[in-house]
Amino acid sequence: MQPDRRTSVVRQWLGMAILAVVVLAGGIMLEITSDRDSEEWATRAWLVIAAVALATHLGLVSLARVRLERAYRDLEGRFAVQSEALQRSLGELRHGDLVESIVPADDLPPAMAEAVEAAARAMAALVQQIQSSSVEVATSAGSVHETSNELVEGASQQAAAVVEIxxxxxxxxxxxxxxxxxxxxxxxxxxxxxxxxxxxxxxxxxxxxxxxxxxxxxxxxxxxxxxxxxxxxxxxxxxxxxxxxxxxxxxxxxxxxxxxxxxxxxxxxxxxxxxxxxxxxxxxxxxxxxxxxxxxxxxxxxxxxxxxxxxxxxxxxxxxxxxxxxxxxxxxxxxxxxxxxxxxxxxxxxxxxxxxxxxxxxxxxxxxxxxxxxxxxGFRRVTASAERLSDLALSIQLLTQSFRIDSVHSLKHQTVGWSDGLRDATASFEVVERVLADIIRDCPYIEIAYLVDRAGTMVAFEVNREVVGERRAGRAVAVGQAFADRPWFQAVSRGLRTAVTPLYVSLLTDDRCFTIAAAVHDRTGSTIGVLGVDVNVRSWTSI
Amino acid sequence: MGEANRTGGDGEPFLVVRSGGQRCAIPVAAARLVTRKVTPTRLPGSAPRLLGLAQVGGEPVAVVDLHALLDPIGAPGAARDLTVVVRRADGSVSLGLAVDEAFGVAAIGDRRAPDPGDPPWLVGRAAIDGRELVILDAERLIADPGGS
CATH class of the missing domain: 1.10.287 (Helix Hairpins)
Structure with missing residues (x-):
């Protein structure tokens, strides 16, 4: 039990005790009064006692209650604020943004803020650990796949040689x-x-x-x-x-x-x-x-x-x-x-x-x-298992990429950073192209980086020729083309800051790839477009 | 060889011989002996026509190649098969003539004078059976075999 609550209860009991003492004292004085004078004196005395008791009650009980109600209202207001902050933080957590989920925790009580931040950091660490583990699993699966492929090939050659022999x-x-x-x-x-x-x-x-x-x-x-x-x-x-x-x-x-x-x-x-x-x-x-x-x-x-x-x-x-x-x-x-x-x-x-x-x-x-x-x-089954394991590791990677953590390995975090970089650059087409070129230069596993406006129309794009080669984008990607029906655009349009798509086959490379999209806001916080990057899985996993 | 056997005809009898391609007639009066080839001993410094000195019938006889006498500028003749020994009428000196063949004794009637330039021991020319022969004078031949 809290001290304030104990004091309030003591004060409530104290008021009732005073009332009881005043009533008991008046009754006793009326019982022991034998004449009229004594009765008046007793009445006056009882009135005095009652007045004193009333004053005491007012001072000790009613005033405290008013104060208590005021404190309750303050507490209710802080609770609402903290609830909202907690709601926002949990909302960010629900969308996997372990970076933004820490920011609203400043409005929470320190212990709660520490708990939320610790939970977010633990989840981020877990995600990062899962990422690392999935990378290792993918690497190991790739090695197993490669080795088993070689063994299959060797076994096939052996079989062919044995057949020939x-x-x-x-x-x-x-x-x-x-x-x-x-x-x-x-x-x-x-x-x-x-x-x-x-x-x-x-x-x-x-x-x-x-x-x-x-x-x-x-x-x-x-x-x-x-x-x-x-x-x-x-x-x-x-x-x-x-x-x-x-x-x-x-x-x-x-x-x-x-x-x-x-x-x-x-x-x-x-x-x-x-x-x-x-x-x-x-x-x-x-x-x-x-x-x-x-x-x-x-x-x-x-x-x-x-x-x-x-x-x-x-x-x-x-x-x-x-x-x-x-x-x-x-x-x-x-x-x-x-x-x-x-x-x-x-x-x-x-x-x-x-x-x-x-x-x-x-x-x-x-x-x-x-x-x-x-x-x-058996080697083929091992190869298939390695492929499935590799796909599973890739799925885990994609799953972990749906979380935004403060890491260079978090594509979502990087995309948000790039979209923040476009916040002041949307007015200049050259700046947009330079930012897109910087994205391609810094991330050799990205096939294409592009910016669409709020209506889903392509504004600018940059193709990574080291990944795509001399293959032309053609009708797949063109300025002015509508992307409003794409899942990543619709997801961002629904209010999500970022979106990660499932794997699909790229039209540019015929390789498997996935898209990470992030909303681009202006200084007022209004969404003015969507930044998308298509990640080539082969190049990404090799890195 | 049957053409030189006319000893019973007119004219002086001659011994007909052949030396090389030339037929010669040697007066029978000067002929002393026909013998097989002798082996003369060559004398140092003698002329090529003088084959050497041989002994015939116990007498020393100088042997001369008749063919070399008849054809001094020709090549030396081969070894002759026969030697005809001639002598002076007084029998004082004999000379051997190496010849190839002796046909016999024949009488030569008609003869003509020697050609100009013939050696002095070639005293005439005649013909027997259409074949020309030269007539030798043994005395002159013995006196000057070189024919100078």
Whole structure:
């Protein structure tokens, strides 16, 4: 209980007690009065007491009551003021303006003002904390999204690689089967070729034997030709001897003729004999020349035979050598064919094993492929969850942006600041454009900043080319265009200082964006327009 | 070689020989011997036509290339197959003439005088079977083989 109230109650009880004392005192005095004088005295005394009591009552009770009523009225007036201030403060809180909600608290009692301010600051801190947390969540979700995307891509590549490897392994298995079949056929062919090689080796052995016999025959012919050559040379020696004898005879006949001529007539008959001898010698020489000519032909034929036999011997040797080489080659070929047949059998067996192993690998690869696909599906779910988480963080961000707090991260607070900057600039179009350009320069995540008048008609705008690029605004944004039907304009027109729209797709960038709008007031507080900024979510979240 | 065997005809008998492409007639009276090729010993500083000194029948004989005598400016002849030994009538000096071939003894009747410029031992020219031959004088040839 408050002291004033206790005093008032004491005073009320004190007044009633005085009245009771006065009444009791008058009754007692009337009871104890026995005569008339005493009765008058008692009456006077009672009147005095009553007067004193009345005065006391007036002084102690009625005056205090008047004062109390006056104090009540004062209190009621302050209560109304404080109620209004509290209402305004709560109204600002209801609209999420945690900055303006503190200002009306100055009219509240200090404790209440402190409580309101503390509540607003706590909420602001909470909003800021939520903002930071949502940013971290968005960042983490983005990292998870990016990582899971990479994992999905990697898993997809792995799956594709496994599919490719599976196809290659299946092809390998099929090829191994074909190789096994071919190797078996090759083994058969090699066996047949080996048989053919054996027949060829036998035939070639016979050919070698025949070539050896031919070589021996040629050697015999060469021996005979040598004998004939020796006989020819002996004949030549005989012919030389005959020629020499003929020449000697010729010379002898010449000398005889000389002697006969020197003898004159006595030598005529001797001269005739000498002449006959000379002629005989001449014929002998002519015959020898004829024989020599024939012998030359015979010797030439023998030399041709010798040359032919030598060439035949060389050819036979060549044939024999080639035949022996061919025999060796066939032997090697037979060995190689036997090796080939064995190798073909081994290849066939190995490729059969390879086919079996390849089939097992294919089965394993299919299991791996299925596992990878399941992993990829899990990663896709993680990606989707990360996307949802990112969207949720973005929604929380937007939710926190619906609060205005005294922070550079509060877009609402910044927009209100920019709208306050336009308070004195609306009369100058150049100043408006400069303010809009400053907004674009300071906030690279804003696609476009614009000012519409009170009727919702576009007055000026500034496009951020670093975000939008060279894409033209076109019909989406133009000076003179009506924006009165936009939700943000209608919200501000209903008396809200600021408004934040839900996410939508920008016509300028095809990215997701949202609009923050703030009313622009003149110095009298009247709304003269609305400042709007379209925030590009991709650029904003990246910052 | 059958064209030089006319010893029974008119005229003086000559031994017909060939040296190179030239046929020559040597008087049979001056011819002493026909022999196979001899191997003379060349004398230092002798003329190219003088093949050297050989021994024939036990006598030293100077051997002269007849072809070199007939054609002094021509190339030296090849080795000759025969050597005809001629001598003076008194038999005092003999000279060997290296020839290629000896055909036999033939009698030469008609002959004409040597051409101007012929060496002094070439004493006439004649023809046998349409083939021209030169007639040699053995005495002059022995006396001056160089023909100067």
């Amino acid at each position: 599976t196809a290659s392994t299946e092809e390998l298995a099929r090829t191994a089967g074909q190789i096994a079949t071919s190797a078996a056929g090759q083994a058969t062919f090699a066996a047949q070729a080996q048989e053919t090689g054996n027949a060829g080796a036998r035939a070639l052995e016979e050919a070698v034997s025949s070539a050896g016999e031919l070589r021996q025959g040629i050697e015999r012919i060469a021996d005979r030709a040598d004998v004939l050559g020796q006989r020819s040379r002996e004949i030549y020696r005989v012919l030389d001897l005959i020629t020499e004898i003929a020449q000697e005879t010729h010379i002898l006949a010449l000398n005889a003729a000389i002697e006969a001529a020197a003898a004159g007539r006595h030598g005529d008959r001797f001269g005739v004999v000498a002449e006959e001898v000379r002629r005989l010698a001449e014929r002998s020489r002519e015959s020898v020349e004829s024989v020599r000519t024939l012998l030359d032909g015979f010797s030439g034929a023998i030399r041709s035979v010798v040359v032919a036999t030598e060439e035949g011997a060389k050819a036979a040797d060549h044939v024999l050598g080639r035949s022996r080489s061919a025999q060796g080659a066939i032997e090697q070929l037979r060995g190689a064919l036997a090796d080939t047949a064995r190798a073909a059998v081994e290849i066939s067996q190995a490729t059969d094993e390879q086919r079996t192993a390849s089939n097992q690998v294919v089965t394993t690869l299919r299991d791996i492929s299925e596992l990878i696909q399941r992993t990829a599906e």
